[in-house]
Amino acid sequence: MTEADRIQRLVARFGAASDRVVVGTGDDAAAVRVAGGVTVTSVDAVVDRVHFDLATWPLAAVGHKAVAAALSDIAAMGADLGEVYVAAGIPRSLGEAEFDQLCDGIAAAASGATIAGGDLTSADQLWLSVAVVGYAADENAIVTRDGAKPGDVIVVTGTLGGSARALELIAEGAQHDNLRLQKQFAPQPRFGAGRALAANGATAMIDISDGLARDAGHIGDASGVRLTISLPQIPLDAGIEDAKFAAASGEEYELLATLPAEKLAQARAAVAETGVALTEIGRVEEGAGAELQGTNGEAVAVRGFDHFD
């Protein structure tokens, strides 16, 4: 297959391009009609034996995770999904059927988006670099990391811990159809919840890719405040009993946000309409960074996180 054939096979996985896309793949560049407002763009790369391992990962999962990780950044800005651009280094050993599986995963994750461009090249090691573009009405409609205020409540979507547990199961050689692996093999960006939080008072938002504890620290650092999170309040995935394990679990792609306490009820209702639970897990205080607290308010360290400044 030539590169053009492969890009065509990839694009064929997608439905009709949105009306916004004036020029799709096959020209020098994609052209997209924009109404004005704000575009939101993120680039995310994954590499074999760094972010996944072809020895234990199905190719569909590799494609799915690469695209979902990039899309999750758009969701975390509270923006609408637009276009996806996929660059990939493909080892010569990867056959046609395997390439199709990779495309299946990319297409499944990008459902609702238009794949508007790509560049495929040979490489010794499989890698994907996914650029995603989203849209918002104006600057006030997006939620960055730097707006958390003392007194805000801290909320998180969904449940945590399942992603780290899935990694353990993969390492243990679990069957690929084990549904618990879906948190790694087919993560779901929280677009609806992101928009709902942005529209209902979120002052800061981030997607959980480094783990709740570290990502809370990112909001705290960017906002110049301290995020104090109560471990017993962290919503746990089914079968997860250790809140510290859940707080350290990366690549969850749930959303962590802050908002004024008086907006909590309406935000929870709006997020619930997207089929996702929203749980209050702490408070924003004066200070810096993030702190996890146990049942009696004592500071608790979690794996990969010892940020008590």
Add this chain to the structure above:
Amino acid sequence: MTEADRIQRLVARFGAASDRVVVGTGDDAAAVRVAGGVTVTSVDAVVDRVHFDLATWPLAAVGHKAVAAALSDIAAMGADLGEVYVAAGIPRSLGEAEFDQLCDGIAAAASGATIAGGDLTSADQLWLSVAVVGYAADENAIVTRDGAKPGDVIVVTGTLGGSARALELIAEGAQHDNLRLQKQFAPQPRFGAGRALAANGATAMIDISDGLARDAGHIGDASGVRLTISLPQIPLDAGIEDAKFAAASGEEYELLATLPAEKLAQARAAVAETGVALTEIGRVEEGAGAELQGTNGEAVAVRGFDHFD
């Protein structure tokens, strides 16, 4: 250096971000204020030992070429330059000084753009994936590959052949400061010329990455016409005497365009104002693909191009 440190070093190479960039690196995604119109986006990837070879290439040249190749696609649409997003796989063997050289090349090529995002990861083999975004007032202001009409003249910017010659010199072990290597080590996208051609009647346009002959075929195929190019009219780089060599030379990043004959004089004048020569090299006819003709109008084959259908 952590990834955040490295991205910071890369961003530090750039001047002030444009006013358009509302949120730059350091949040989930970049946010860019757009006035409406059309965005133009392209993704281009380069891999060690596929598109360059670290054994014979300086790291600054690797960065420069990766970004220039992506930007050239924006120039070929006739659009204005906006933002650059750089994803890269960096081998652990690449030291701090070498990473700085890579950044130097990226920054030199992206001069005038804002680097608005990035993702750096470790990898066994050096690769870069560059996403670039440009802007145009509306759909009519961009030039695609599919608008060439029978009767149009065919024009090309600059001179050709130097890029293939530079590859030969690199293979022969030429000193890196040999100015003839600049066509490979520091290619210059033709932004000014692209805008001038778009504003002065260009019906189709492409940047020469696969070689004049093959890229003419791309316009012919997309437009449903035949591009007939006269070999003796091809403008040759200093020291290049074989027009067939020049017609096969890829990665020239000059622009190949078609336009109505009556617009030729004004287009040439507008392109000249950007400091670039514009040369008429042929005619668009009924038919398909592209044909190269010798002094007596005979069809001529060139290396890597035998497209006489």
